[in-house]
Amino acid sequence: MKAKLTILFTLVSLLVGLTASAKEINSALDVMTFEDSFTCQDKFPHHSFCEAVEFKPWSAADKEIVSRYLQNINDPRLKFLLQTIQEKGITKLHRVGYTSSWSNNMAQRRVEFHRTAEKAILWVNPVTHVIGFTDAFFNGTPFVDPYAKVERKQLNVFHELVHVYDIALNHISTEDGFKKAAGWEWNGKEFVIHGVDYNQVKADFSAILALVKNKQSALAYAQDRERGRTYGFPTVYGMTNSHESFAEVITYYIFDPTAESYYSKELTEYVKEVLKVDGR
Known part of the structure; x- marks a missing residue:
């Protein structure tokens, strides 16, 4: 009986593995996710990060716009790039109001963030791994x-x-x-x-x-x-x-x-x- 259960467990594991691997990544839209909120804390990421960038929920219209751009990132040469991003889990897209810089507060032993005057339309923060889309991305004139x-x-x-x-x-x-x-x-x-x-x-x-x-x-x-x-x-x-x-x-x-x-x-x-x- 124990041997049968072991075989059954092995078969189930294999089927699960096959199902997971069968889910192909056709574009960046299959990898990236839209997040409506972000949690800051006393340590990391410090509350100053949320205060600096001002997170906001996604509107349906903005999500639709970004989804089209993500869907166009579908070149077969990007298979490894998209798989790597997915495996590392740096996949969350946020709507934000501003950009930020950061510095080490040695006395408090933490990284603190400060709002900047830079008007980037979107950015990636290498410390928090947040990917932020600002109002300027949607309001700017396309060319x-x-x-x-x-x-x-x-x-x-x-x-x-x-x-x-x-x-x-x-x-x-x-x-x-x-x-x-x-x-x-x-x-x-x-x-x-x-x-x-x-x-x-x-x-x-x-x-x-x-x-x-x-x-x-x-x-x-x-x-x-x-x-x-x-x-x-x-x-x-x-x-x-x-x-x-x-x-x-x-x-x-x-x-x-x-x-x-x-x-x-x-x-x-x-x-x-x-x-x-x-x-x-």
Whole structure:
């Protein structure tokens, strides 16, 4: 009798395992979830986090908008990325009012958060793993990328999921493999990209930010793309640090069919490797 029960238990376990594995991930919509609230506490995440970002419930209309963007993140090359995000459990999407920064309060032995003036349309907090969509995401005027031929907001959503992937892989964007492929190196004062005039890169980015401040976002984005491509990157923004570089490089590799025409061969090979494309 005991042997029969053991066999039955084994069969049930196998069936459960087969059912779980049979549930395929077709898009990011199968992985991400909408959360209406978030709990802060005395330790971590401290109450200051909730106070800083102001969590709010999702409206049906906002959920529908974001769901469409998530459903479009369905490229077969993203199977490993989406599985990794799901396995690490960094899958909750929140509606928020603001962005925040953080600092260590050594006396209280805790991380505390502060509201910032930055008006990001969506963000990922690497400390709390919260993914936040602000009002600006829904209120901003949409425009289409001139090369990828998709909405900029679509790229924004995937860009943040790539940050999540980076976090899930213990910040692989800071490791030597990516730095070598992208050309990041230390010049004795700061990290720069090998083979380009980095002072010119910073001047280009300052000019782009000036356009944004003058509420010329579409023109700023067009110049960001145009100048970035001349350097072998999707955007100048993607040349500001290795975290953003990693997110931009993978985002445009997936959504911009012309990406491989301006990426270096080494950078393209790295992206394929980190996404486990072609069984790598």
